[in-house]
Amino acid sequence: MNETSKIAIFFDAENVPAAMVPEIISFLSTKGDILFQRAYADWSIANTKAWQTQITKTPITAIQQFHHNQEQAVDKAVMMDAIELAIKHEEIDIFTLVASDNGYYSLSLRLRELGKRVIGIGEKGKCSPIWINSCNEFQYFEDLEEVDDDILLQSEKPAETSEIKDFALEKFLERAFDSTPFYKDTNTKLLSQMWESILRQKPDFSVKDYGKKTAREFIMSFDDKFKVSDDGKNQKTFFVEKIESKNSQRITGIIKRKIGCYCIISSTDKDKKGDYFFYRNEINPKYKKQKLEKGMKVNFVVVREPNLNAGTFKDKNGRATDLMIEQQT
Template sequence: MSKIAVFFDAENVPAKTVPEIIAFLSTKGDILFQRAYADWSITNTKSWQTQITKTPITAIQQFHHNQEQAVDKAVMMDAIELAIKHEDIDIFALIASDNGYYSLSLRLRELGKRVIGIGEKGKCSPIWINSCNEFTYFQDLEEIDDDILLESESTKDSNDLEGFAVEKFLEKAFDSTPFYKDTNTVLLSQMWESILRLKPDFTVKDYGKKSAREFLMSFEDKFKISDDGKNQRTFFVEKIENRNSQRKTGVIKRRIGCYCIISADDKKGDYFFYRNEINPECKKEKLEKGMKVDFLVVKEPDLNAGKSKDKNGRATDLKIIK
């Protein structure tokens, strides 16, 4: 697995993009270094200071001293020093919209490092973009919800949503794990590493299970577990893709954290929906109670299920009907 060092020019990177950036880079390998540079005494870094209390990023203080690009120079010196001292670091991620970083990118590549650049669309010049091995924009990163497991949810409905929330969390971990060779499966051990990168304190004991394999097997409609048949078995995980092409209409019944509950027009039950699965054409729309929607059925409701959370169906690709 690749090892990554991440450098943020915090004076021109929105703090709100940090979770999305870290999630994106985590799919590339193991992040060993995370550093953010700024003059932390200035007022416009307050949102960053709040973010750093939740994310393990080392804050580096750099006063400007009436000189231009003081932060840029500090990032450049530290990145080159790290590249020379740590041969094991494969990837350097430079998070900035400042086009002056192209020279650092080229130097890192000369030292044999792969460079990933991330910046704001419309502000990054071709020379900065083309100096990187790979470049992406803040606006194109997948939105991350900190409350995906309902940790901050205290409503009476959270018990009903718990199973659905865990499913979405596991799907996210699977999607951030590299496929094994040329297959559509991932190694169970690597998927577990992805789970812990997303949530370091996650434990299957909270769900009454003894092992990661037993835990994932309890989501039999979402994941398939197999092994290589050897004495020291290696386990693989495959995600069962939805092949249901049926669409329905309904009304948003409730909003709970990053989820919605939809009441279908056919009166055959309710459907859970994770808001990040909204159709891209409707991403900018705010979902409200009572809103008319069209959605793709992932799983039909089972009104005869023993537990209330299992009675609800699953929905995706939600579109707003106007």
């Protein structure tokens, strides 16, 4: 069994957009347990307002650092605290430095000398090669996956968002499965470890909110996406396997509606009528920078075909992926 990584995150809040925090936390929660989250800034300056709002929703410790007419005051505070934490807490094996400031490369190298893995996160076009290459791994803000938790788990939803709740939940579970290590040399994962991945992303997640009694019963309800099995012993150990779609047919359609991170696409293929659900981060990489708009002509790969006679929205609508935008006339 793989031991879960322990993570510390350091935000240079003066050069990181507060709006990126949910995406950053979601990305890192798939890699292990986040133990420390610290954001550094002179919180008296006007452009930290958005951060101050974000910190009321996210358990990040705000560290005040006046500039005192000194350059890189925040950078120096981050560097001192990160090194101190690395020395005092041997259990932390991943240090994440969130900044587009290239001065952090020396901190990254020092942390690696201390045996830590370093993940850098910054804005594309602003980060120099020396900052990027000093890290074990580097992620750009622009490549982080949009977070759909607001659609997924709010208790009171507008009518138009409540209808896609099942699809948002399915995507949430896929992300948890993908972040869970495989069991030995198999293509399955321990149900217990997948559940740990779910709780890292959403600590208050409860199957009772979805009318289920156990984690096994809950995962089994997604029988077109996951297969649950056991080892046959009296004290059973349960395993989860992801069912991959073998359908690779590409058809055409028009974007019918946009809801948060999702689109509903109406097929224009005469042999494949119906609506298809699409998660916006599954767009073909060639079109990542283009904005999806209602009425836009697209083509996509069919993951699951619609069942027009089904009684629920989830079953009635199909699933789409690898969406490409067709030339607009």
